[in-house]
Amino acid sequence: MPVDLLAILPELLLLLVAVLVLVLDPFWKDADRRVNLGWLTAGGLTVALVLSLLLGRPGGSALALGGMVRFDWLGFAFKLFFIFGAAITALFMMDVEMLSRRAEAYLLLVAATIGMCFMASASNLVMIYLAIETTSIPLYVLAGFLLNNDKSTEAGFKYLLFGATTSAILLYGLSLVYGLAGTTSLDQLAPAFTSVNAVSLGVLALLFVGLGFKVSLVPFHFWAPDTYEGAPTPVAGFLSTASKAAGFAILLRLLLIAFPQVALQWQWILAVLAVLTMTLGNLVALAQKNIKRLVAYSSIAHAGYAMIGLVAYSNLGVTSVVFYLIAYILTNLAAFGIIAAVGRVTASDEIDSYRGLSRRSPYLALAMLVAFLSLTGMPPFGGFIAKVLVFAAAVQSGWTWLAIVGILNSIIGLYYYLTVIKVVYLYRMDGEDEAQHPIAVSRPYVLALAVLIIGIILVGTIFGPWFGFSQMAAANLF
Amino acid sequence: MQFPILSIITFTPLAAAVLMLLFKPERKAEVRVTALAVAVFDLLLSAWLYLQVYIHAATGYQFIEEYQWLPTLGISLKFGVDGMSAPLVLLTGIVMLTGVLISWGIDDRPREFFAFLFILAGGVFGVFVSLDLFMLFFFYEIAVFPMYLLISIWGWVKTREYAAMKLTIYLFIGSVVALIGALAMYFTNGQATGVYTFDMLVLEKAAFPPLFQYIWFLPVFMGFAVLGGIFPFHNWSPDGHVAAPTAVSMFHAGVLMKLGAFAALRVGIMLLPEGAKDWQWLIFGLAMVNVVYGAFIAMIQTDLKYVIGFSSVSHMGLVMLGFATLTPQGMTGAGVQMFSHGVMTALFFAAVGMVYDRAHTREIAKLGGMVKPLPWVAIAFIIGGLVSMGMPGFSGFIAEFPIFLGAWQYQWLAAIIASISIIITAAYILLVIRRAFFGEVPAEFEGHIGPISPLDKVALVTLCSLMVIIGLFPVVIVPMISLGVQNVLRLLGGA
Numbered sequence: 001m002p003v004d005l006l007a008i009l010p011e012l013l014l015l016l017v018a019v020l021v022l023v024l025d026p027f028w029k030d031a032d033r034r035v036n037l038g039w040l041t042a043g044g045l046t047v048a049l050v051l052s053l054l055l056g057r058p059g060g061s062a063l064a065l066g067g068m069v070r071f072d073w074l075g076f077a078f079k080l081f082f083i084f085g086a087a088i089t090a091l092f093m094m095d096v097e098m099l100s101r102r103a104e105a106y107l108l109l110v111a112a113t114i115g116m117c118f119m120a121s122a123s124n125l126v127m128i129y130l131a132i133e134t135t136s137i138p139l140y141v142l143a144g145f146l147l148n149n150d151k152s153t154e155a156g157f158k159y160l161l162f163g164a165t166t167s168a169i170l171l172y173g174l175s176l177v178y179g180l181a182g183t184t185s186l187d188q189l190a191p192a193f194t195s196v197n198a199v200s201l202g203v204l205a206l207l208f209v210g211l212g213f214k215v216s217l218v219p220f221h222f223w224a225p226d227t228y229e230g231a232p233t234p235v236a237g238f239l240s241t242a243s244k245a246a247g248f249a250i251l252l253r254l255l256l257i258a259f260p261q262v263a264l265q266w267q268w269i270l271a272v273l274a275v276l277t278m279t280l281g282n283l284v285a286l287a288q289k290n291i292k293r294l295v296a297y298s299s300i301a302h303a304g305y306a307m308i309g310l311v312a313y314s315n316l317g318v319t320s321v322v323f324y325l326i327a328y329i330l331t332n333l334a335a336f337g338i339i340a341a342v343g344r345v346t347a348s349d350e351i352d353s354y355r356g357l358s359r360r361s362p363y364l365a366l367a368m369l370v371a372f373l374s375l376t377g378m379p380p381f382g383g384f385i386a387k388v389l390v391f392a393a394a395v396q397s398g399w400t401w402l403a404i405v406g407i408l409n410s411i412i413g414l415y416y417y418l419t420v421i422k423v424v425y426l427y428r429m430d431g432e433d434e435a436q437h438p439i440a441v442s443r444p445y446v447l448a449l450a451v452l453i454i455g456i457i458l459v460g461t462i463f464g465p466w467f468g469f470s471q472m473a474a475a476n477l478f
Numbered sequence: 479m480q481f482p483i484l485s486i487i488t489f490t491p492l493a494a495a496v497l498m499l500l501f502k503p504e505r506k507a508e509v510r511v512t513a514l515a516v517a518v519f520d521l522l523l524s525a526w527l528y529l530q531v532y533i534h535a536a537t538g539y540q541f542i543e544e545y546q547w548l549p550t551l552g553i554s555l556k557f558g559v560d561g562m563s564a565p566l567v568l569l570t571g572i573v574m575l576t577g578v579l580i581s582w583g584i585d586d587r588p589r590e591f592f593a594f595l596f597i598l599a600g601g602v603f604g605v606f607v608s609l610d611l612f613m614l615f616f617f618y619e620i621a622v623f624p625m626y627l628l629i630s631i632w633g634w635v636k637t638r639e640y641a642a643m644k645l646t647i648y649l650f651i652g653s654v655v656a657l658i659g660a661l662a663m664y665f666t667n668g669q670a671t672g673v674y675t676f677d678m679l680v681l682e683k684a685a686f687p688p689l690f691q692y693i694w695f696l697p698v699f700m701g702f703a704v705l706g707g708i709f710p711f712h713n714w715s716p717d718g719h720v721a722a723p724t725a726v727s728m729f730h731a732g733v734l735m736k737l738g739a740f741a742a743l744r745v746g747i748m749l750l751p752e753g754a755k756d757w758q759w760l761i762f763g764l765a766m767v768n769v770v771y772g773a774f775i776a777m778i779q780t781d782l783k784y785v786i787g788f789s790s791v792s793h794m795g796l797v798m799l800g801f802a803t804l805t806p807q808g809m810t811g812a813g814v815q816m817f818s819h820g821v822m823t824a825l826f827f828a829a830v831g832m833v834y835d836r837a838h839t840r841e842i843a844k845l846g847g848m849v850k851p852l853p854w855v856a857i858a859f860i861i862g863g864l865v866s867m868g869m870p871g872f873s874g875f876i877a878e879f880p881i882f883l884g885a886w887q888y889q890w891l892a893a894i895i896a897s898i899s900i901i902i903t904a905a906y907i908l909l910v911i912r913r914a915f916f917g918e919v920p921a922e923f924e925g926h927i928g929p930i931s932p933l934d935k936v937a938l939v940t941l942c943s944l945m946v947i948i949g950l951f952p953v954v955i956v957p958m959i960s961l962g963v964q965n966v967l968r969l970l971g972g973a
Contacts (some may be wrong), residue, residue, distance in 0.1 A: 358590070379619045379620050388615075390656070392665075415643070415647065426639070
């Protein structure tokens, strides 16, 4: 296959899935849609994942499509994450009444994934902006998908307003970059930014507003808790994992390819932002009574931890970011999946409604234990290795103080994650016999959660292959 | 390739935990039987291991196994035991089995209880046998987090939430502080030699610069020593002991605290020997405070379990004191003390648990005359008490005598001060024995105190006989420990 085709093979396959969803939908009876649409999307995405992995592996690093995209392991690795995340999300969507019968919901999910895939490989300023918009617009709609639910509408609207504003600022930043460098090709930007000065500072600041919104860095995080709380839970899971990872993909490529000469400047900006993000995310999470808001703030904090690896600006640092994202995607998707599964039965997202969960559904409780301990950073789960790698990268590059801030934050995290675990395992339902209130988990959930939990444990124990994979992705940037 | 005994000992409990979680929740009997079978299996293996190490009588590590895990970063799954760790592996096996026997009656979600207990045990085994710094941390954390669940779910209702959280946060902070130190060692050694590895056998030879050792010794040593209950970071420990269910208290005081002391020795003193010499005075001083202060606080407690909890702080202080002398005598004593105290304190907590299960109180003032309804428990408690006091003929003497010998060599005045604890220990132990086990049985308990089960008896007899055997025949453990000590001292440059 020609490289132009190979470079966008995952995107083409995704497009095929999207078309299939649209074309087949009218032929199904309303009763069948619920099952068929979800399995079709999830199955199609899985096939796309496998096919890309088999046929679309990049050899080295090559430009394709007239320099619009770069075909390398970094982009490829992230594409796999997105497709995986979308497949799991499709499974989770099958049990949400309002989403599961609507082909549009699945179509939007796949469309957003296509946008993310382009984000991961974009090698041109124009392409970067287009990809971000292609990702964002379907996500705005998905977040506000529950029309008769005020919170969901609010979530979608808030996301849209913040997204539109920050993307305008980002666009302004990109146009300044073009003005200074005279080119939109990412690879030729570096010579224009050779010295640390006010101009580079200004440009970086504008870019960080736009991308900081995507990865929910403090102070561009305000949308996240409200949007996660209001959006349909599977969509919130997708937003907090794949969408965030896509933001990281662009940050990595942009900063390391276009701004290596002014590294010290963006390292310091990001270090400060990382400290703010971790600290604020964790401190505010302490006070949450709603599990979705708690996980929302915790995922803000996690963006801060991952950022430490980027600040370290080394081979190990970038590797650790990619590794962190692998572990984080698995873990946070699992957390949101469990929240969706429980919320479907209890119709509540308050932490109090998790009382007695370990008696109502031992396996769901166990899955929650694994997910939350992985978020805490306990072995033998993925989160532990990810955190150690990020901190190690910081120590190696002389950012020991940042690693220490990260560690202090993990301790705050430990407290609120354990508080939730305590509610699940220790507290009991008020005056009810838990055995009378089991929580049924449907088949798509069982499948998705099993995959995620096994994944979390595999990443945390047999971490060699995953590390090698992350390293391959990082190698393209040095 | 030789039989991979160390990996089997370590991974069997972990595999068993996963297996048990797959059982149906109703099938409680199967869970218990599985737990017992696995515990027996692991005890037999660790006893065989002990015997082999004892017979070979070689300095240095034995039964080394190495599997590449992440070669790019120099992480490997490297296991091995020396004279210091082999007894601790055996101790873990013993406490694991007795803990299962004593927890037989747990009826609230036994599946989860035994699974978490075994994850804990697997982590403990892993730390004792790891020769790779990264893996040591990995197992260390695995050993810490099940404690939270075990204490908060099955613990004493009044304080469990508070105690479990306090314990977890203390230990987590300690371990991450030590982790930063370990990363610093890893990178410093890597930059100096070009070989990035977590292999402790390599790091032992690294000879870090004196300033580096001076800076990093304290974070690393103290980070681990938190789990060993060192003053002023001992505060989590009595609360944790008291709140935990019996088997977990046994594990906690019997094995986990040794884990902290052992890791402090293995990573702190062995990898940063010059730092250890620089800070010897501080560690020695803190340990001395531990010994005396712990004993004093134990004396004024009114709750039976708090007495034992603080006595553990005091006795673990002796272990630290032994380490801090950096002399062969002191360290040998500390090694024996780790084993002896592990058995003794497991016995104490088992006995206290049995009393509490029947009397539903641990207030010493409310108890009395327990020797009549519970003769086995009383005898076991008295034997434990004699060991605790350091009576000749019991393992405590074999341990404490060399420690004080070593302490005298380092600083005779401090040794005298520390030895005050012996008298105080005798005082509070005898006081507790008299008040709780002798005298009149209070009227409310008359006829309400049922006998203990045969399984409980097996557990008590096993623990008691071990202490007597060591006391009468120190040769079964002392030569082995001194080999382990030689392994440590070779790094301290003939000290």
